[in-house]
Amino acid sequence: MTGLAWITFGLALALAVVRIPAALRRENRLMLWLFALVAMAVLLSIEGPYLAIDAALGGINLANLILRFLLYGICLLMAVRISRAFNALGAQRILLGPWGLAALAAAGVGTVVSFLLLGRLPSTVGLAAGDNREWFDLYAGLGRIYPSFTGLVLVPSLVRHARSSGRAVLRCSAGLLAAGYLLLASTNTFVLMPASWVAVMQTMNYSAVLLLLAGLAIIWIAGVAARRRTLAKGLPRNKSTEVKN
Incomplete structure (x- = not known):
């Protein structure tokens, strides 16, 4: 699956690069950071880069712990970004409200504690279970549960948009995102x-x-x-004439 991993990394990196001009114009820098973080996370999931980076950090799988927190940050930023794009204010309130932040804190604390209780393990991408299977299962499970939570909060709104009579491009986007989040949630069956x-x-x-x-x-x-169409018509840019990006 290394080829698929490199394809994913390449796509994330390319999306980050094309966002640089907009970020320099101070336009929605969140997307640049989001794609850059995704690229970093995918890179840490590939054996060669993982082993090299982890060796520089002491060879005790700190790279895997960093990867876990990268994923938590990515999932929260992505979910907030999508909730704004599709005007899912209820989902955004959950994600950034007491319940959502409590879920993030619990996942973070549980991840650190279970990582420490795993003890020192050989540096391996994906992290080996070792003798402490229970703590390994908790560590691995938390890495899937919180990302799944951020996605499932959004799925109802995404499905509604995908089935609506709105613009085809947005219905397509909503469908892809809903499918991605449902597939992400299914990883809890691992x-x-x-x-x-x-x-x-x-x-x-x-x-x-x-x-x-x-x-x-x-x-x-x-x-x-949408912005190009607006400029071509000589109209002033406003939120009603473009997709929130």
Whole structure:
């Protein structure tokens, strides 16, 4: 699955690069940071880069802990960005309200504690279970539960937009994002899969990321196209004539 991982990394990096001009104009820098963080997270999931970075950090799998917190940050930023794009104010209130922030804090504390209780393990991408299987399962589970929470909060609104009579480009984006989040949520079934199904698990993980990136990219492209149409007509730019990007 290394090829799929590099494709995902390349797409995330390309999306970050094309956002640089807009960021320099102080236009929605959130998207630049979001795509850059996704690229960093995918890079840390590839064996060669992971081992090199972790070796520089002492070879005790700190790179994996960093990856976990990158994923938490990415999932929250992405969910907030999508909730704004589709005007899902209820989802945004959940994500940034007491329940959402409590879920993030619990995931963060649980991740650090379970990582420490795992003890020192050989530096390996994906992290080996070692002798402390219970703590490993908690550590791995938290890395899937919180991201799934951020997505499932959004799914009802995304499905409604995908089935609406609105613009096709936005319905397509909503459909891709909903599919990506549902696939992400399905990764919680990994605990039921035999260890030999590594390829299946990796395919599910990277496919979910690709679907989410594709959905975000379509939102951005739609926004660029809307602005160009507005400028071509000689009209002043305003929020009602463009997609929120």
